[in-house]
Amino acid sequence: MSAPGFGYVLASDVADAVAQGAGPGAAFLAGGTDLMQLWKAGAKAPSRVVDISRLPLAEIACADGRLDLGALARLSDVAAHPGVARDYRLLAEAIAATASGQVRNMATVGGALLQRTRCAYFRTEGMACNKRAPGSGCGAMAGESRQAALFGASSACVATHPSDLAVALAALEAEVEILGPAGSRRMPLTDLYQLPGVEPEHDTILAPGELITSVTVRDAARLAQRSTYLKVRDRASFEFAVVSVAAALRLEDGVIVEARLAAGGVAPRPWRLGPSAAALIGRAPGAATFAIAAELAVAGAQPLADNGFKIELLRRSVIRALETVGGAS
Amino acid sequence: MAASETPAAPALSNDGRIALSIILNGQPCEVAVAPSATLLDVLRDDLRLTGTKKGCDMGACGACTVLAEGRRIKACLALAASYAGQAITTIEGIGSVEQLHPLQDAFIRHDALQCGYCTPGQILSAIALLAEGPCDHAAIREGMSGNLCRCGAYPNIVAAIAEVAGL
Numbered sequence: 001m002s003a004p005g006f007g008y009v010l011a012s013d014v015a016d017a018v019a020q021g022a023g024p025g026a027a028f029l030a031g032g033t034d035l036m037q038l039w040k041a042g043a044k045a046p047s048r049v050v051d052i053s054r055l056p057l058a059e060i061a062c063a064d065g066r067l068d069l070g071a072l073a074r075l076s077d078v079a080a081h082p083g084v085a086r087d088y089r090l091l092a093e094a095i096a097a098t099a100s101g102q103v104r105n106m107a108t109v110g111g112a113l114l115q116r117t118r119c120a121y122f123r124t125e126g127m128a129c130n131k132r133a134p135g136s137g138c139g140a141m142a143g144e145s146r147q148a149a150l151f152g153a154s155s156a157c158v159a160t161h162p163s164d165l166a167v168a169l170a171a172l173e174a175e176v177e178i179l180g181p182a183g184s185r186r187m188p189l190t191d192l193y194q195l196p197g198v199e200p201e202h203d204t205i206l207a208p209g210e211l212i213t214s215v216t217v218r219d220a221a222r223l224a225q226r227s228t229y230l231k232v233r234d235r236a237s238f239e240f241a242v243v244s245v246a247a248a249l250r251l252e253d254g255v256i257v258e259a260r261l262a263a264g265g266v267a268p269r270p271w272r273l274g275p276s277a278a279a280l281i282g283r284a285p286g287a288a289t290f291a292i293a294a295e296l297a298v299a300g301a302q303p304l305a306d307n308g309f310k311i312e313l314l315r316r317s318v319i320r321a322l323e324t325v326g327g328a329s
Numbered sequence: 330m331a332a333s334e335t336p337a338a339p340a341l342s343n344d345g346r347i348a349l350s351i352i353l354n355g356q357p358c359e360v361a362v363a364p365s366a367t368l369l370d371v372l373r374d375d376l377r378l379t380g381t382k383k384g385c386d387m388g389a390c391g392a393c394t395v396l397a398e399g400r401r402i403k404a405c406l407a408l409a410a411s412y413a414g415q416a417i418t419t420i421e422g423i424g425s426v427e428q429l430h431p432l433q434d435a436f437i438r439h440d441a442l443q444c445g446y447c448t449p450g451q452i453l454s455a456i457a458l459l460a461e462g463p464c465d466h467a468a469i470r471e472g473m474s475g476n477l478c479r480c481g482a483y484p485n486i487v488a489a490i491a492e493v494a495g496l
């Protein structure tokens with residue numbers, strides 16, 4: 001592992017970061033936990049790293065029915081924030097299930113959303129991978145496809161998005177704020193990501209120099225009591241999800257009046273289970289209701305050779321998550 | 330966290346290295362580092378503090394765990410230049426042969442190691458975990474999951490930490 005070195009510049013303020021980040025070969029560094037891995041693995045070769053870790057974007061504000069997470073807030077600080085622990089338990093649970101204590105101290109909210117796929121072909125130099133080396137082919141599709149997506153993949157790339165936090169935020173309909181050379185814009189988190197199509201090298205719609213400045217969740221505190229993040233993995237801790245489900249419900253008079261569902265490990269981006277959530281509305285929680293939602297969750301799945309087991313795993317994970325949040329309170 | 334006050338941009342010397350100032354085990358320390366050097370390589374290769382180990386160099390094993398401003402991090406994924414001005418604590422800074430840190434003492438008494446390669450990282454990680462206040466053995470196991478031990482000394486590692494935690 002002797003990747004060529006890179007230059008270093010410390011961004012003095014947000015405008016400086018955007019200007020420096022738009023330069024050729026530049027890469028932002030927040031916690032560095034993914035960027036440094038990708039650099040060592042030869043999956044990313046920046047000529048210059050723009051250190052944004054000291055920018056004043058680490059604030060966590062929880063008031064008036066909304067939660068604002070600065071893009072540079074560390075995952076451990078987000079999870080430990082009393083407002084998050086009380087009103088946004090889903091996020092706290094997703095973070096507690098993310099990586100290890102050391103990584104959570106380094107990793108930032110923005111970096112967690114923009115971390116790249118764990119596809120082993122992508123992260124191993126010399127393997128065919130359209131995401132790392134466009135046009136080289138997709139090693140996973142022809143080879144080991146256990147990790148591959150069930151939904152949203154293309155014939156160019158079948159990789160899954162790995163972030164636990166992004167799945168939880170997607171379920172809570174979070175928005176991201178972006179600042180770039182052309183000004184600022186705001187969009188639903190799920191719109192940040194683009195499906196692989198014929199250009200799998202781009203995971204997101206971010207243009208060079210565009211910086212995520214914050215993530216906002218509105219009006220979700222009422223879902224806190226009935227929310228859960230279920231992560232199924234190959235070992236009990238310190239492992240990425242095989243499949244995960246973020247679920248949140250609100251009940252009135254024994255009937256589901258609001259439902260949010262998203263899944264991880266099954267698609268190139270956090271995958272909202274909209275039809276499943278819609279089918280829950282107006283029904284009483286229970287096995288029959290949950291089975292309908294689970295069936296809709298797996299509709300249209302397109303398995304490859306090694307990942308068909310994830311269909312049943314997703315179905316059962318949706319049911320288990322709904323059992324957790326749908327019981328008597 | 331005091332270190333989030335924006336420090337002066339590190340100076341570039343004419344050989345392309347960066348003049349990095351940190352507080353290392355309580356002492357001010359200046360070292361010229363390559364812009365792309367990890368904190369782990371700076372500690373081991375430039376500062377010759379080889380107590381911090383390199384296992385995987387990819388964030389997966391925890392052998393390189395050190396404290397930055399009292400928080401445990403993985404030094405192999407830490408870009409050294411990004412830690413300018415921060416207080417870094419390594420295994421060399423927590424105790425001495427004459428006066429062991431309570432966790433060092435407990436690891437020895439509980440036989441919480443075999444080859445010892447993971448031990449500096451285990452102990453630094455455990456120092457930070459104790460500050461978080463684990464409530465039971467399960468919380469210690471979960472809290473220490475970022476530190477692997479190829480020799481499988483896990484039961485004794487958990488026992489040593491639990492003793493110091495008073496559990």
Ligand SMILES: Cc1cc2nc3c(=O)[nH]c(=O)nc-3n(C[C@H](O)[C@H](O)[C@H](O)COP(=O)(O)OP(=O)(O)OC[C@H]3O[C@@H](n4cnc5c(N)ncnc54)[C@H](O)[C@@H]3O)c2cc1C
Pocket residue numbers: 027028029030031032033034035036037071072097098099100103106107108109110111112113114115162163164165210211212213238239240241387388389406
């Ligand atoms: C051993 C290990 C285990 C892990 N396990 C899990 C797990 O179980 N679940 C999980 O979800 N994740 C896991 N991760 C991934 C981890 O969550 C990410 O590496 C981390 O969140 C990235 O955050 P960072 O601040 O370190 O990002 P960096 O590495 O600094 O940046 C990542 C990318 O985002 C860009 N970037 C960062 N911030 C911004 C911003 N504000 N605006 C624009 N671009 C930006 C960078 O240029 C880079 O391309 C694991 C990582 C490791 C090393």
Ligand code: SF4
Pocket residue numbers: 117119120121122128129130131132137138139140141156157158159200
């Ligand atoms: S699935 Fe995507 S990331 Fe993995 S090898 Fe194929 S192209 Fe590369």
Ligand code: FES
Pocket residue numbers: 382383384385386387388389390391392393394403404405406
């Ligand atoms: S050497 Fe850093 S985690 Fe393995």
Ligand code: FES
Pocket residue numbers: 441442443444445446447448477478479480481482
């Ligand atoms: S004692 Fe050998 S790796 Fe832990």
